[in-house]
Amino acid sequence: MVRGEASPADRLLLTVNQAAGCLSLSRSHLYRYVQTGELRSVKIGRARRVPVSALEEFVQRLQDEQAEEVAW
Numbered sequence: 001m002v003r004g005e006a007s008p009a010d011r012l013l014l015t016v017n018q019a020a021g022c023l024s025l026s027r028s029h030l031y032r033y034v035q036t037g038e039l040r041s042v043k044i045g046r047a048r049r050v051p052v053s054a055l056e057e058f059v060q061r062l063q064d065e066q067a068e069e070v071a072w
Contacts, residue, residue: 012052014051015050016049019039019050023058033058034048034050038058039055
């Protein structure tokens with residue numbers, strides 16, 4: 001890592017590749033979630049970024065949905 005550069009854990013916004021790595025998913029899967037609106041993202045100029053808070057919400061929603069399925 002370059003000196004002075006924030007680690008992914010310290011960032012507020014991640015690239016799609018970084019976000020995919022955090023979730024252990026492929027880049028194309030992550031783009032699909034962004035495109036369908038299941039995962040929030042922001043556009044800065046031409047760059048697409050995923051807020052860390054959106055990743056946390058996404059994972060929590062998946063856990064909640066699966067907990068509901070198990071309750072049946």
